[in-house]
Amino acid sequence: MxxxxxxxxxxxxxxxxxxxxxxxxxxxxxxxxxxxxxxxxxxxxxxxxxxxxxxxxxxxxxxxxxxxxxxxxxxxxxxxxxxxxxxxxxxxxxxxxxxxxxxxxxxxxxxxxxxxxxxxxxxxxxxxxxxxxxxxxxxxxxxxxxxxxxxxxxxxxxxxxxxxxxxxxxxxxxxxxxxxxxxxxxxxxxxxxxxxxxxxxxxxxxxxxxxxxxxxxxxxxxxxxxxxxxxxxxxxxxxxxxxxxxxxxxxxxxxxxxxxxxxxxxxxxxxxxxxxxxxxxxxxxxxxxxxxxxxxxxxxxxxxxxFQSIDMDVKLNGTLSGGLNSLNSNLEVNSNNKQICSELNLPFWSQCEHHLLPFHGVVHIGYFLSEGFTCIGKSLLQSIVHFYGFKLQLQEQLTRQIAETISPLLGGNVIVVVEASHTCMISRGIEKIGSSTSTIAVLGHFSTDRAARAAFLQSIPTPTYCEGQ
Amino acid sequence: MxxxxxxxxxxxxxxxxxxxxxxxxxxxxxxxxxxxxxxxxxxxxxxxxxxxxxxxxxxxxxxxxxxxxxxxxxxxxxxxxxxxxxxxxxxxxxxxxxxxxxxxxxxxxxxxxxxxxxxxxxxxxxxxxxxxxxxxxxxxxxxxxxxxxxxxxxxxxxxxxxxxxxxxxxxxxxxxxxxxxxxxxxxxxxxxxxxxxxxxxxxxxxxxxxxxxxxxxxxxxxxxxxxxxxxxxxxxxxxxxxxxxxxxxxxxxxxxxxxxxxxxxxxxxxxxxxxxxxxxxxxxxxxxxxxxxxxxxxxxxxxxxxFQSIDMDVKLNGTLSGGLNSLNSNLEVNSNNKQICSELNLPFWSQCEHHLLPFHGVVHIGYFLSEGFTCIGKSLLQSIVHFYGFKLQLQEQLTRQIAETISPLLGGNVIVVVEASHTCMISRGIEKIGSSTSTIAVLGHFSTDRAARAAFLQSIPTPTYCEGQ
CATH class of the missing domain: 3.30.1130.10 (GTP cyclohydrolase I, C-terminal domain/NADPH-dependent 7-cyano-7-deazaguanine reductase, N-terminal domain)
Incomplete structure (x- = not known):
């Protein structure tokens, strides 16, 4: 004053x-x-x-x-x-x-x-x-x-x-x-x-x-x-x-x-x-x-x-093998392959390659565990999310890349939902404060099973990523 | 669809x-x-x-x-x-x-x-x-x-x-x-x-x-x-x-x-x-x-x-004398002239004279009742609010006019607060959805008594005028 x-x-x-x-x-x-x-x-x-x-x-x-x-x-x-x-x-x-x-x-x-x-x-x-x-x-x-x-x-x-x-x-x-x-x-x-x-x-x-x-x-x-x-x-x-x-x-x-x-x-x-x-x-x-x-x-x-461009595959391969090994002590074998396993609200941070402005939010991952596969630990999923987040990105691509990376580790039946706030939607021309963007990737069973998708979407809790907005 | x-x-x-x-x-x-x-x-x-x-x-x-x-x-x-x-x-x-x-x-x-x-x-x-x-x-x-x-x-x-x-x-x-x-x-x-x-x-x-x-x-x-x-x-x-x-x-x-x-x-x-x-x-x-x-x-x-321009004084005089008469059956004489009487959340509707677009909200009225005066019934205050609302207006003027009209009826010590949403703030250039405007008029004691104003403002409940927004 x-x-x-x-x-x-x-x-x-x-x-x-x-x-x-x-x-x-x-x-x-x-x-x-x-x-x-x-x-x-x-x-x-x-x-x-x-x-x-x-x-x-x-x-x-x-x-x-x-x-x-x-x-x-x-x-x-x-x-x-x-x-x-x-x-x-x-x-x-x-x-x-x-x-x-x-x-x-x-x-x-x-x-x-x-x-x-x-x-x-x-x-x-x-x-x-x-x-x-x-x-x-x-x-x-x-x-x-x-x-x-x-x-x-x-x-x-x-x-x-x-x-x-x-x-x-x-x-x-x-x-x-x-x-x-x-x-x-x-x-x-x-x-x-x-x-x-x-x-x-x-x-x-x-x-x-x-x-x-x-x-x-x-x-x-x-x-x-x-x-x-x-x-x-x-x-x-x-x-x-x-x-x-x-x-x-x-x-x-x-x-x-x-x-x-x-x-x-x-x-x-x-x-x-x-x-x-x-x-x-x-x-x-x-x-x-x-x-x-x-x-x-x-x-x-x-x-x-x-957000430096780095060879993701090289970096990720190291993490994935390390991550899977470290899980051995903590396996949860799920014998019922109809049950959906999920990790919700994994935070992510990224950079919009069209505007060089941040977007950020949460990733929700769901999967049917196929025989012979084990649950992936939350920390490994979170690492995969961060690896793909910290680069120049599109939300659509981020969603797909996460899905493609985790899919072979889990037997091919995965759903990935990304919910994000884009700074470019707030600070540029349209100035739409409060808007948010959702993107979905569905692989294997999830691409044909509407009920499974609905059950997974239903399990996502009230959004928290825009807390404080 | x-x-x-x-x-x-x-x-x-x-x-x-x-x-x-x-x-x-x-x-x-x-x-x-x-x-x-x-x-x-x-x-x-x-x-x-x-x-x-x-x-x-x-x-x-x-x-x-x-x-x-x-x-x-x-x-x-x-x-x-x-x-x-x-x-x-x-x-x-x-x-x-x-x-x-x-x-x-x-x-x-x-x-x-x-x-x-x-x-x-x-x-x-x-x-x-x-x-x-x-x-x-x-x-x-x-x-x-x-x-x-x-x-x-x-x-x-x-x-x-x-x-x-x-x-x-x-x-x-x-x-x-x-x-x-x-x-x-x-x-x-x-x-x-x-x-x-x-x-x-x-x-x-x-x-x-x-x-x-x-x-x-x-x-x-x-x-x-x-x-x-x-x-x-x-x-x-x-x-x-x-x-x-x-x-x-x-x-x-x-x-x-x-x-x-x-x-x-x-x-x-x-x-x-x-x-x-x-x-x-x-x-x-x-x-x-x-x-x-x-x-x-x-x-x-x-x-x-x-919002036709009409001679407000003529219209109001009729209402005021009628309104005061009708109060006779319903007097509440307040002997303690330090107590604040109030009517909160009186809805109003008006038309911005700069843009020919509506603004609307609520009026809060407070007053110290002086000796020889009686409380005004809510319906009369509401009528006064509507009379000044239904014309081409400015919120500042509406606030003043209401205060000036009720003041002599109540002994001169009044506060009027108007809270409004202006369509012109939403639909024109600045597009500020969710903003609201408050205006205050203070007459008599209220113009010098900070504590009385604070007590009155404190008594105003959570805004409801923008309900459904």
């Missing part, structure tokens, strides 16, 4: 507001520059940039990044424009506040997303904005969302985003005060090395931040009590808002996990790939030398390198 | 698909034509089209309508375009279906909205789309949503929308089959005459429809069982999908309520206003003579005329 306390901030924002590069649209030069950098990153992952699935990925990534950071090329004043409307406020002979003269207006539960400046992954935002009108003018309600979007569509950190939205509205509509509360949620993507060790990986990092100006400038002001009073039933109160001072500690999980490991293991990065990420930042309209962006290329690359 | 059963449909859709009027964008001529028609409608409501709050409403409505029906000017093939990607499918020596050769893909919970062809109000859609890939090709997931949008952004009826999305995908990507399930929700706006009589007005009309082609062409096909199996936890099953034959009975509540009343009361409509609505339909790219649109102008106008 009290973002106007910091004098330097004002100038910074003014400056940023005027960066605007004319009309929003795709500047061919930027698209080409980002596309070239993405091509280099793909090559760095060991990929063939000319294979059909990847051929247009650089172009797709470039357009998505420019669209997702279009806020650099937008101005608050152009958005607010003529959307201030007359509203009389109370008759002079009455005591109090209402309408266009002091009547608090709060718009709640606006869904947005932004890009984390530390790792370049999108993060989700539930935004609540309030303002106190003055001068017998009220703002068109949708503009509160549009102004938020101007600042969200940049590389951001939650507190800075809240401060910028607050200041942008304060300067743009000059009300008696503005308050902003953001509930932010950052995907916590595990490293391929650590995922085999952690059994309870935390999928999300959550933080709540606030900012206030004018009558909201003092965090103890009465009007904050009114604002919080209107946000009840949302697990928000003054106690769980992150104090401003603590923002020195970066919320991004890639920063904390990187620093934790950097002492034990230095990851050598390809300098050409580092330069490529810096050039992307520049093409988006950012200054790669800005303090908060200095480590971004290495953090982004460390994450991206989880 | 089985939309391809109907031979004539195919030709119709082809025709519609090719209506496309070039690039999506605002055609100046259409904007001007719709704007003129809207001006005429506003005048028909008795409004001054030159007052500041309304001056740009015709332009705003025209742009919103054209944007909301942009599907008429889009083509499926251009959207699907190059978004079919290679995915190998199972090895030849395996039995079953997976990936690009038969592996079912389902995208669930896509939020969309469309315009009801019977009354021109937007309705909400939760869309679930599935398809079975063939030819070793899979579609980029976001395209399932984009294609749905092409048909949703038109004047629609749920079953037809499902059929068109299904056929559009079938023709556009030529898979083994397509299935579409839509959960549709239509606001049931009451008439100003009936609202005073109905105590339990049903706010929403819900319907679930489905459509299938190819392997989904037969509603008893096994693959439908798989699809429904993946939609569990959503209150969807084969039993609550509306049977295709029943679509003769229109789901739009304005049709059923109109026909119910038409025998008892014929509403005379201004012919110039009817012509204006027809000309809007034409400007959107529709044929006003299409059978399903024949009654649309009168249904739309019947709804719009709920």
């Amino acid at each position: 009290g973002c106007l306390d910091e004098g330097h901030f004002n100038g910074e924002l003014e400056n940023e507001l005027s960066i605007g590069l004319g009309e929003v649209g795709f500047d061919e030069e930027r698209v080409a520059a980002i596309g070239d950098a993405v091509k280099l990153l793909l090559q760095g992952l060991g990929e063939d940039v000319n294979r059909e699935g990847l051929r247009k990925t650089p172009l797709r990534v470039a357009k998505a990044l420019l669209e997702g950071t279009r806020g650099y090329r937008q101005k608050v004043n152009e958005i607010v424009g003529d959307a201030l409307f007359p509203e009389a406020g109370l008759d002079n002979n009455r005591i109090g506040h209402a309408g266009g003269a002091g009547g608090l207006v709060v718009v709640r539960d606006l869904d947005h997303f932004s890009y984390c400046e530390s790792c370049l992954l999108p993060f989700q935002i539930k935004c609540h904005v309030g303002y106190v009108p003055s001068g017998k003018r009220v703002l068109g309600l949708s503009k509160l969302s549009r102004v938020t979007d101007v600042f969200a569509k940049r590389l951001q950190e939650p507190q800075r985003l809240a401060d910028e939205v607050c200041l942008g509205l304060q300067q743009g509509i000059k009300p008696a005060g503005v308050a902003v509360i953001l509930q932010c949620k950052h995907l916590h993507f595990p490293d391929i090395e650590s995922i085999f060790l952690e059994s309870n990986h935390q999928r999300w990092v959550n933080v709540i931040v606030s900012s206030g100006s004018g009558v909201f400038g003092n965090k103890n002001a009465d009007v904050w009590t009114d604002f919080f009073g209107l946000l009840k039933f949302r697990d928000i109160d003054i106690e769980n808002v992150r104090p401003r001072g603590s923002s020195d500690q970066c919320w991004c999980p890639s920063v904390s996990s990187l620093s934790a490991k950097v002492s034990s293991k230095i990851v050598p990065l390809n300098p050409a790939m580092v330069t490529a990420v810096s050039s992307i930042l520049k093409s988006l309209g950012e200054d790669p030398m800005r303090k908060e962006l200095a480590a971004t290329p290495s953090q982004y690359l460390k994450w991206l390198l989880n | 089985g939309c391809l059963d109907e031979g004539h449909f195919n030709g119709e859709l082809e025709n519609e698909l090719s209506i496309g009027l070039g690039e999506v964008g605002f055609d100046e001529e259409r904007v001007a034509a719709i704007g003129d028609a809207v001006k005429l409608l506003l005048q028909g409501l008795g409004e001054d089209v030159n007052r500041e709050g309304l001056r740009k409403t015709p332009l705003r409505v025209a742009k919103a309508l054209l944007e909301g029906t942009r599907g008429y000017r889009q083509k499926v093939n251009e959207i699907v375009g190059d978004a079919l990607f290679p995915e190998a499918g199972l090895d030849n020596n395996r039995i079953g279906h997976a990936g690009g050769a038969g592996g079912l893909v389902v995208v669930r919970d896509l939020d969309h909205f469309s315009y009801c062809e019977s009354c021109l109000l937007p309705f909400q859609i939760k869309c679930h789309v599935g398809y079975v890939p063939s030819g070793k090709r899979v579609l980029g997931l976001s395209k399932l949503s984009r294609v749905t949008d092409v048909f949703a952004k038109r004047l629609q009826e749920p079953q037809r929308l499902a059929d068109e999305v299904c056929l559009g995908l079938q023709q556009g990507i030529k898979p083994a089959g397509v299935a579409v399930i839509l959960q549709c929700k239509h606001l049931h706006f009451p008439d100003i005459e009936s609202i005073f009589l109905e105590s339990n007005h049903q706010r929403w009309v819900n319907v679930i429809v489905s459509s299938g082609s190819g392997v989904f062409g037969n509603k008893n096909a096994d693959v439908w069982t798989d699809f429904f199996g993946l939609l569990k936890f959503r209150d969807i099953d084969i039993e609550n999908v509306r049977p295709r034959g029943s679509s003769d009975q229109c789901w739009c509540p304005s049709v059923s309520s109109l026909s119910a009343k038409v025998s008892s009361k014929i509403v005379p409509l201004n012919p110039a206003m009817v012509t204006a609505v027809s000309s809007i339909l034409k400007s959107l790219g529709e044929d006003p003579m299409r059978k399903e649109l024949a009654a649309t102008p009168s249904q739309y106008l019947k709804w719009l005329l709920n």
Whole structure:
């Protein structure tokens, strides 16, 4: 709260507001520059940039990044424009506040997303904005969302985003005060090395931040009590808002996990790939030398390198023989080959090869155990899921590959269901928050036995993969 | 299901698909034509089209309508375009279906909205789309949503929308089959005459429809069982999908309520206003003579005329004196003037004067009863709320007007909180489903007593106004 306390901030924002590069649209030069950098990153992952699935990925990534950071090329004043409307406020002979003269207006539960400046992954935002009108003018309600979007569509950190939205509205509509509360949620993507060790990986990092100006400038002001009073039933109160001072500690999980490991293991990065990420930042309209962006290329690359193209067969063969051996002590022979064995809710993490954005969720595996075969241990199935997850993928292909790999180990009758959230469905053009994708592969008996499929689908519990969404 | 059963449909859709009027964008001529028609409608409501709050409403409505029906000017093939990607499918020596050769893909919970062809109000859609890939090709997931949008952004009826999305995908990507399930929700706006009589007005009309082609062409096909199996936890099953034959009975509540009343009361409509609505339909790219649109102008106008500008003071004075008199039998004198009296969750219905779109929700009223004053009965407060709701409004103004009206009746110490869902926040540019707006007016003691405001806000129960959302 009290973002106007910091004098330097004002100038910074003014400056940023005027960066605007004319009309929003795709500047061919930027698209080409980002596309070239993405091509280099793909090559760095060991990929063939000319294979059909990847051929247009650089172009797709470039357009998505420019669209997702279009806020650099937008101005608050152009958005607010003529959307201030007359509203009389109370008759002079009455005591109090209402309408266009002091009547608090709060718009709640606006869904947005932004890009984390530390790792370049999108993060989700539930935004609540309030303002106190003055001068017998009220703002068109949708503009509160549009102004938020101007600042969200940049590389951001939650507190800075809240401060910028607050200041942008304060300067743009000059009300008696503005308050902003953001509930932010950052995907916590595990490293391929650590995922085999952690059994309870935390999928999300959550933080709540606030900012206030004018009558909201003092965090103890009465009007904050009114604002919080209107946000009840949302697990928000003054106690769980992150104090401003603590923002020195970066919320991004890639920063904390990187620093934790950097002492034990230095990851050598390809300098050409580092330069490529810096050039992307520049093409988006950012200054790669800005303090908060200095480590971004290495953090982004460390994450991206989880998806290096490797010879899966070689890696898997080692695991499979090892995994099967280790099962000998733990065999469960199932004599009734009509019973469905299953492993449900195996988490997975992957990377969409069309957009270079994560998708993640759970895999459910079912099988009829044929004579002469033994159940596979959960940990081996989980390893197979991770091996196929940590590469540039399509969900359809991931599903098929898992099914093809486990099928010969189990006698040929398997069903694999993958349920996933795709970041590209949230952060790109269509912005469909809350949607999820299911894919199915059925082999052997399962391809002809509707009742068996139905029984298996029925056994899948309420989805948990999007928990915290 | 089985939309391809109907031979004539195919030709119709082809025709519609090719209506496309070039690039999506605002055609100046259409904007001007719709704007003129809207001006005429506003005048028909008795409004001054030159007052500041309304001056740009015709332009705003025209742009919103054209944007909301942009599907008429889009083509499926251009959207699907190059978004079919290679995915190998199972090895030849395996039995079953997976990936690009038969592996079912389902995208669930896509939020969309469309315009009801019977009354021109937007309705909400939760869309679930599935398809079975063939030819070793899979579609980029976001395209399932984009294609749905092409048909949703038109004047629609749920079953037809499902059929068109299904056929559009079938023709556009030529898979083994397509299935579409839509959960549709239509606001049931009451008439100003009936609202005073109905105590339990049903706010929403819900319907679930489905459509299938190819392997989904037969509603008893096994693959439908798989699809429904993946939609569990959503209150969807084969039993609550509306049977295709029943679509003769229109789901739009304005049709059923109109026909119910038409025998008892014929509403005379201004012919110039009817012509204006027809000309809007034409400007959107529709044929006003299409059978399903024949009654649309009168249904739309019947709804719009709920918001005629009338002299509120005259109307209210009658009610207030009547209302206060009728209270005499039911007085509750409260001697402790520190106790807060309240009436919570009074429903309201209104019309946004910036977009000519409904907003609706609940009003909460609190007051300290001063000496010499009596509690106001709930029905009188509810009447005051309805009187100010049924006009072209701003939520901020509605809040203030209610506060100003009840304040002198109660001794001057009142708080009014309005919580609302705005259709314009859902159906226009920003498409923020799930957001809500709160406004507050505080008079007398409430403007200075933070603790009293907090106590009142604390007493407001979990929101129910968006039930069914």
